[in-house]
Amino acid sequence: MKSVRMLPVTENIEIAEGIFSMKLYSPEFAARVKPGQFFHIRCGGEKFPLLRRPISLAFTMPEEESFVMVYRVEGQGTAYLSGLEQGDRLDVMGPLGRGFHVDRGLRKVAMVGGGMGIAPLVELAGVYGNRAEVFLGYRDTPFLLQEMSHRTGNIYISTETGTAGHKGYITDLLPGQLGKMQPDMVYCCGPGPMMKKTVEICRQLGLKCQVSLEERMGCGIGACLVCSCATRDEKGMKTYSRVCRDGPVFWAEEVLMDD
Numbered sequence: 001m002k003s004v005r006m007l008p009v010t011e012n013i014e015i016a017e018g019i020f021s022m023k024l025y026s027p028e029f030a031a032r033v034k035p036g037q038f039f040h041i042r043c044g045g046e047k048f049p050l051l052r053r054p055i056s057l058a059f060t061m062p063e064e065e066s067f068v069m070v071y072r073v074e075g076q077g078t079a080y081l082s083g084l085e086q087g088d089r090l091d092v093m094g095p096l097g098r099g100f101h102v103d104r105g106l107r108k109v110a111m112v113g114g115g116m117g118i119a120p121l122v123e124l125a126g127v128y129g130n131r132a133e134v135f136l137g138y139r140d141t142p143f144l145l146q147e148m149s150h151r152t153g154n155i156y157i158s159t160e161t162g163t164a165g166h167k168g169y170i171t172d173l174l175p176g177q178l179g180k181m182q183p184d185m186v187y188c189c190g191p192g193p194m195m196k197k198t199v200e201i202c203r204q205l206g207l208k209c210q211v212s213l214e215e216r217m218g219c220g221i222g223a224c225l226v227c228s229c230a231t232r233d234e235k236g237m238k239t240y241s242r243v244c245r246d247g248p249v250f251w252a253e254e255v256l257m258d259d
């Protein structure tokens with residue numbers, strides 16, 4: 001069930017170049033939001049009438065009745081967010097979408113995140129704790145590492161520039177590590193090519209996999225079809241789904257990654 005609320009910003013700090021962590025106070029949303037869901041945010045109010053912008057839950061802070069979103073400044077909307085200060089209020093619609101399938105009975109899970117796709121995995125890592133192994137791919141400077149290591153100790157890192165961890169792509173590590181680990185489930189969020197590669201590796205290893213998709217959005221609630229993506233129905237026939245309402249998380253076999 002979605003709600004629209006004016007929420008107070010309690011922190012908005014730059015955690016890496018151009019990447020911000022924003023904490024919002026909301027006992028209601030902090031209690032209701034699930035890993036993999038997102039919020040649709042009005043960036044600018046009446047004087048700056050942009051469409052809302054979707055930003056995922058990064059993690060909740062139940063003891064502070066708050067939740068945190070982590071975003072990269074890409075354009076006008078996220079630049080507006082980066083200028084907000086403690087005490088400002090933000091128009092937030094949410095929690096929206098279908099999040100990750102969580103099964104607390106799973107023995108071992110893997111999470112694969114790339115770039116800003118790392119943020120939506122933080123809350124999920126807290127659900128599985130040390131039953132999760134987390135694979136994080138960065139371009140250059142790692143971020144959200146402390147938040148991840150509070151939730152699970154098993155973290156692999158790669159950077160394209162070689163500043164930390166494996167030099168190259170995080171997917172380079174997957175065939176060996178996932179092959180040894182044989183997780184019950186792989187959760188993936190990040191750039192398209194990274195997700196495509198992860199899905200292919202999971203298919204070869206016979207592993208169950210969920211992916212979180214990103215599409216440009218309009219309404220955020222299933223009415224405008226701006227966020228359509230190509231999927232397969234139960235009979236394997238091509239169809240279209242709405243990322244905002246049917247996703248953003250899908251089973252890997254549902255999604256037609258090339259369309």
Ligand SMILES: Cc1cc2nc3c(=O)[nH]c(=O)nc-3n(C[C@H](O)[C@H](O)[C@H](O)COP(=O)(O)OP(=O)(O)OC[C@H]3O[C@@H](n4cnc5c(N)ncnc54)[C@H](O)[C@@H]3O)c2cc1C
Binds near residue numbers: 214
């Ligand atoms: C379900 C969902 C969850 C998201 N969660 C996060 C998150 O947690 N953190 C985060 O940093 N970003 C997230 N995004 C992406 C974020 O919504 C966009 O970066 C943001 O809308 C850009 O708005 P803007 O006005 O700053 O930039 P714009 O001026 O709208 O766009 C700037 C550039 O970003 C590209 N862009 C904009 N929106 C998207 C999009 N949805 N997918 C791909 N490219 C886009 C544009 O093509 C353009 O090149 C998410 C997107 C979706 C769909």
Ligand code: FES
Binds near residue numbers: 217221224226245
């Ligand atoms: S954004 Fe309108 S249907 Fe998804």
